[in-house]
């Protein structure tokens with residue numbers, strides 16, 4: 001069985017949402033999945049400081065972010081060592097990501113931020129692959145707020161995504 005972990009936007013530009021304990025937990029989890037035979041991909045949020053970006057809804061809501069090289073560094077060891085697995089995206093949802101996942105029989109998703117890029121990509125993948133077993137690791141996701149995080153988990157649960165929170 002071919003399985004894939006998708007890590008969403010765990011990058012230096014969102015370091016403020018990643019304390020050391022959280023990064024450690026994600027590093028350990030990713031290593032464990034890979035040890036169990038999972039492939040992995042990761043998204044990196046990347047914008048140009050251009051007129052086009054300054055007209056987007058994302059810019060209006062969140063301002064300039066992830067526009068320079070220092071913001072694009074993967075925070076997980078295995079991701080940093082495997083740059084070919086990076087998928088760059090310039091909006092919340094990577095419309096390219098599903099094309100990289102067509103051959104898998106299970107997808108596990110985690111990362112940041114729960115209520116923005118995690119939920120957007122998870123729902124898009126659910127739409128593209130309605131019958132695929134799909135898990136979101138709640139314990140490995142972080143939101144801007146706890147309320148936002150909880151809301152995102154509830155929306156994904158309501159859309160047939162298996163939100164799991166293993167007791168460690």
Ligand SMILES: [Zn+2]
Nearest residue numbers: 045058066091
């Ligand atoms: Zn962005």
